Amino acid sequence: MKTSTKTSTKTSTKTLAKPLPEASPKSSTGSVRAVRTGGGLSVRVDPRAALVFLLLTGVAFAASVVLIGSGDFRIAPGDVVATLLGNGTAAHEFVVQELRLPRILVGLLVGASLALSGSIFQSLSRNPLGSPDVIGFGQGAAVGALGAIVLFQGTALAVAGGALVGGLVTGVAVYLLAWKRGVHGYRLVLVGIGVAAVLTAVNHYLLTKASLVDATRAVLWMTGSLDGRDWTQVWPLLAAFVLLVPVVAWYARPLRVLEMGDDAAYALGVPVERARLVMMAAGVLLMAAATAAAGPIAFVALSAPQLARRLTRSPGPGLAASAAMGAALLLVADWVAAVAFGDRQLPVGVVTAVLGGCYLLWLLVTERRAGRI
């Protein structure tokens, strides 16, 4: 709460109530406010988006505390927070730091990375459905991981490596195949769908080659799960996240302009192909890192940016709110997966797939009615 009051004092002193259209001489830019300092610095802030971001971060944090506290060894939320702040008992310390925190961190980072990646690709393809799990990267990562499982009976590390390589190779291949005097958004989506179909066939083939044990492991991986994640998954993911987020933030404004079409973006001085290449690379890397850590968790990349957009009511998928939404979504889904089916703990990917599927149907119907997709 403290932070939110701080934001509102920072915003310019113009009236915050949305004026009626005919009486709107002052608010030229909708709900967006500018924050300015004396030194000529000015940053745009959308108060609604900022509020949504804070709320979602709060939800993600609350879900984290609940998830850390639940399990065979229950810890009260107060104790969880105390332990996280370094004031817990030794037993709590061990359970939280060694067993449960890494899993939660993987969940937060994977959710945020997937959502960022989805947000980027939806902007680039100018299509709410053009997310990386639809255009083949998930399938590509799955081919790598399944290859490691089925052909080499690889360790968890080898599976993660396989997923990373598979995702990156697919990303490069889709980009190159869609390249023709530049990469057009729709061509990218359709080429991705074609590549995805081929890779799906390869995945099915690998499944038939596997023993039943390996096949079960492969399907579990393909569903996406946070079970048994520890610090060895956290560090590489965190490194990728910390490296890539500044790049994404730097190109966020060109990305907004790209949404208006290549011609308009050219005219406004955006280096179109370079911006697109950098953003695609960042999106593929985020996706691949997340997939290597937790498997191709379905629909987070697709639905988080769209849900965030509906909450912020801003045009296009916003990056920060999307990332927060992804993290919150994944942890809530993980909590649902843990409690919804009694003692059968399902992987989180099942919940996101079912929730995402329902959401998608709704999206298809409403967007069609609006004539947008």
Next chain:
Amino acid sequence: MQRLTAESVTLGYDQRVIAENLSVEIPDNSFTVIVGPNACGKSTLLRALSRMLKPSEGRVLLDGQTIHSMPAKKVAKTLGLLPQSSIAPDGITVADLVARGRYPHQGLLRQWSPEDERIVQESMAATGVGALADRYVDELSGGQRQRVWIAMALAQQTPLLLLDEPTTFLDIQHQLEVLDLCAELHETQGRTLVAVLHDLNQAARYATHLIALHEGKVVAEGAPSEVVTAELVERVFGVRSQVIADPESGTPLVVPVARKRAVTAASAVSSASAAPSAVKTL
């Protein structure tokens, strides 16, 4: 030397050559209109002038520099373009869209200065969309939407502004509105405007400088009153016509020869030329 010129450029897509060895100068402070039949290369020329199409030979110069080797943002501060097709992102308001025109003037740490605010307001006022500021772009009519896009191009605050068929898909009232607006921008703000137009009579009425293209070549160039002749119309568009003075503005007005009288057109024209006050030329 004018600010924007094309020097013997060869233009085309893939293997298909649209224009070869084409040279064009855009006079400073003019309202230049490019006319010609379909597929004569007018939009292609405009794309090359706005650096969206790289010529395979020759070069386009902006202030003496090759435009394709200049940094994108630097070009965008000098030269604006209203493309034929643009996409309004879902759920964007008019004000937000116009504000995006300020992109080349902004940076990561200078995202929204008071000047940006003022220019966005002025651009919306100039195009008469100020009252629509908080409306969603998707809800607007075609004419309103086109004015919003022009406002966005204006907010870019460039001395040169290129418009690719700004009147397509508009009804006659909105066509005139858009063209009046262009003329006003040219007259009051002294900007150089380059537009591709379909309608020869509108071009003749509004342009200060006319470039007629035919099969990738410049056929005629100059003030409309000197350039627009029946001979030119027949050569470029393959249409026989009379050119008379526009009763409203005095600019040339092309009146195609009526079909039934086509046989007697020659005599009609010759008799008309006996009355030089009304008919300019044969």
Next chain:
Amino acid sequence: MPDGVPAQPPVPRSRHVVRIAGLLASVVLLVLVCVASIAFGAKSMPLSDVWHGLFDSDGVGNDVIVREVRVPRTLLGLLAGAALGLAGAVMQALTRNPLAEPGLLGVNAGASAAVVSAISFLGVTSLTGYVWFAFLGAAVVSALVYVLGGSRAANPVRLALAGTAATAALYGYINAVQLLDSAALDKLRFWTVGSLASADMETIAKVAPFIGVGVVLALLLGRPLNALEMGDDTARALGANLGRTRVLSMVCVTLLCGAATAACGPIVFVGLMIPHLVRAITGPDMRWIMPYAAVLAPVLLLGADVIGRLVTRPAELQVGIVTALIGGPVFIQLVRRKRMAKL
């Protein structure tokens, strides 16, 4: 030429001759592929044995392989190939979408979801038992995708996305069921790959009537679809009954790809490639595209099956994999080349 405007533009006689000759050549090709499909397999045998098995069977040794394995397999390939090729042709004409394809539009995932439900919840175990469920799933999902994709206003991207989205959602469900029930996983993973290997006369007898009706319907739809391809307004102006044509086309597609998918599992890209190939030979006239597709699609499917049997002998590559590996590049090439709406 008689006076008056002919209903169809007059086609030069030579063009007809070329088309008929081409169709005959395609039939000859089909016969050759059928022979190859019966003659080659995991177990190599002399042609005399094949002949013996076909026409003079003693019911032992190689005769059994020929009669009980290779002949049903070839028959199923013929039926399924014709079905998929025609379904693709009808779908592309109906949606005016050069990329429409049963597999890409979620039909396979629908069938798989229905089959996995049948195995896991209803305890269906026999392959012939799957057929009805696969049928149901395919029918429901193809109708759903068509509606979600915007029915008459569908453009290539919208339809492909609706199909992909439905596929993704259904695979989430399929994976969940498989994880909870590893017996289902063990059965389904062989079915989802699309193969002719498990063909038997009983399955063929079950799906043949559906495919038969579908084929006849497709051949009859050639003329109305010709009109429909030029756009709704033009078609209406030409006096075509839009509603009826659309409904019949959907019925036809559902019958054809539902039956084919039920019998062999999901096979992608056959329905996509064949109409394009055929169009290159016949031009855009649906009345010729249909018979050509019915003959050439089995050539592709059986050819892919024979290749799959031979390249990794004595194991085999399922035909669904081979068609995906051939079809994927073709699809991408189409996307790159075609000047589609909004592309």
